[in-house]
Amino acid sequence: MTARTTARTRTALVIGGGIAGPVAAMALHKAGIEATVYEAYDDSVSKERSSRFGGGMTIAPNGQQALEAIDAAEAVRAIGTPVTALGLRSWTGRHLAQLAPPADLPTTRFVWRTELQEALVAEAARRGIALHRGKRLLDATDTGTGVTARFSDGSLARADILIGADGLRSTVRSLIDPSTPKPHYAGMLTFSASVPKSTELPSTEGVLYMCFGKRAYFAYQIQDDGSAVWSANLPHREPMTSTETQAVGAGEWLKRLREAFTDDRTPAPDLLAATIPSDLVITGPTETMPPIRTWSRGRMILIGDAAHATPPTSGQGASLASESAVELARCLRDLPPGEAFKAYESLRRPRVDRILKHATAAPTATSAAARTATPKPAGPLSRALRDALLPVAMKAGGGGSAVWGAWQFEHRIDWDERVG
Ligand SMILES: Cc1cc2nc3c(=O)[nH]c(=O)nc-3n(C[C@H](O)[C@H](O)[C@H](O)COP(=O)(O)OP(=O)(O)OC[C@H]3O[C@@H](n4cnc5c(N)ncnc54)[C@H](O)[C@@H]3O)c2cc1C
Numbered sequence: 001m002t003a004r005t006t007a008r009t010r011t012a013l014v015i016g017g018g019i020a021g022p023v024a025a026m027a028l029h030k031a032g033i034e035a036t037v038y039e040a041y042d043d044s045v046s047k048e049r050s051s052r053f054g055g056g057m058t059i060a061p062n063g064q065q066a067l068e069a070i071d072a073a074e075a076v077r078a079i080g081t082p083v084t085a086l087g088l089r090s091w092t093g094r095h096l097a098q099l100a101p102p103a104d105l106p107t108t109r110f111v112w113r114t115e116l117q118e119a120l121v122a123e124a125a126r127r128g129i130a131l132h133r134g135k136r137l138l139d140a141t142d143t144g145t146g147v148t149a150r151f152s153d154g155s156l157a158r159a160d161i162l163i164g165a166d167g168l169r170s171t172v173r174s175l176i177d178p179s180t181p182k183p184h185y186a187g188m189l190t191f192s193a194s195v196p197k198s199t200e201l202p203s204t205e206g207v208l209y210m211c212f213g214k215r216a217y218f219a220y221q222i223q224d225d226g227s228a229v230w231s232a233n234l235p236h237r238e239p240m241t242s243t244e245t246q247a248v249g250a251g252e253w254l255k256r257l258r259e260a261f262t263d264d265r266t267p268a269p270d271l272l273a274a275t276i277p278s279d280l281v282i283t284g285p286t287e288t289m290p291p292i293r294t295w296s297r298g299r300m301i302l303i304g305d306a307a308h309a310t311p312p313t314s315g316q317g318a319s320l321a322s323e324s325a326v327e328l329a330r331c332l333r334d335l336p337p338g339e340a341f342k343a344y345e346s347l348r349r350p351r352v353d354r355i356l357k358h359a360t361a362a363p364t365a366t367s368a369a370a371r372t373a374t375p376k377p378a379g380p381l382s383r384a385l386r387d388a389l390l391p392v393a394m395k396a397g398g399g400g401s402a403v404w405g406a407w408q409f410e411h412r413i414d415w416d417e418r419v420g
Pocket residue numbers: 015016017018019020021038039040041055056057058059060113135136137138165166167168169170171190283286303304305306309310312313314315316317318319320321
């Protein structure tokens with residue numbers, strides 16, 4: 001073996017300052033590797049950007065445990081609202097199932113994506129990690145002993161390795177494998193909002209409800225003080241870009257959302273009535289990603305959505321992104337880059353594939369939610385069958401924990417365990 005292949009990684013370029021990027025940089029820092037983050041956008045969170053990228057999401061127990069491994073879980077706890085259980089409801093208002101992760105795990109937290117991103121970036125900065133904004137990666141050259149990145153402002157940066165944490169439409173993924181598949185429009189547009197303390201609706205007491213609406217999917221949680229958060233997926237046959245969705249305007253989308261949920265006997269109509277246009281977050285098109293066959297080439301590697309985007313309804317995207325970021329750093333701490341990349345992939349592939357399969361398989365709670373969040377809501381007969389059979393299926397699965405995949409949440413990374 002040559003000296004070159006056995007040399008440990010000293011420096012890393014992390015492309016993308018979303019979720020996976022700052023987490024990877026903190027994990028690398030903890031592993032003794034100097035990481036610098038390069039983010040395409042030059043502002044922090046402008047209103048327009050917040051609307052485009054700032055939907056609500058949950059950070060599952062396993063995601064928090066990954067952050068705990070690098071002493072960063074407080075960043076989520078500080079901004080996240082606890083979600084003690086997930087509930088499933090029919091459009092008729094009927095409760096179909098309620099599922100809580102094992103009590104000994106961290107409580108799931110609801111966060112706004114932009115707030116999570118800001119919190120992680122702030123925590124990384126507190127640890128002395130540099131994040132450069134306005135640096136959109138265009139190209140990268142692997143010299144065999146390092147990688148040189150070229151950005152849209154004409155600047156260059158060089159390090160031992162380059163990590164692609166640049167999301168669903170990853171540039172690094174295309175550099176690693178130009179034949180890599182592209183995301184597909186999933187036939188739905190996503191919206192979310194927070195509603196101030198103005199509703200008369202009762203608190204959901206920590207439960208986040210996912211509703212099989214008659215025409216569309218709706219999720220909501222109402223706090224004790226009457227404030228609430230909700231998100232909805234509106235079927236929309238014609239693909240729309242984020243920009244096109246924004247251009248329609250919040251007032252018009254709210255009108256269409258109110259029409260879509262008008263028959264539902266859930267809190268959806270009331271929450272939509274209480275939402276003002278300026279509070280509507282128009283996330284835009286929901287996209288799915290075929291499995292990515294190649295995660296690394298030479299000294300470049302992928303993490304987060306760039307490597308393994310999951311359906312939004314799986315509730316695992318940001319959590320899996322955090323896990324992968326921490327695991328990659330652990331591998332790079334203990335092994336030279338080539339071996340570390342192989343070890344990382346063999347640690348991560350089976351878990352990521354299993355979660356992906358689970359998110360699209362019946363009859364789990366998350367997949368049930370995923371199914372209700374489809375462009376083709378069920379017809380009257382399917383709705384009746386589902387409402388009758390789902391509670392039975394959930395009970396048959398050991399109080400739900402087996403069928404809804406409690407195993408996903410238990411994953412814990414032992415930072416001190418050596419790799420290889
Ligand atoms: C509607 C919706 C709901 C979701 N709900 C959940 C949920 O409840 N729970 C959950 O865990 N996950 C959820 N997800 C998924 C979650 O948002 C993603 O899995 C997570 O954001 C992935 O993090 P990431 O860092 O890999 O990618 P991103 O968060 O997309 O970050 C990528 C970053 O890279 C930057 N970038 C892109 N290209 C370049 C370039 N060329 N050069 C430099 N920088 C670049 C981008 O600007 C961005 O900041 C949801 C997603 C959607 C769309």
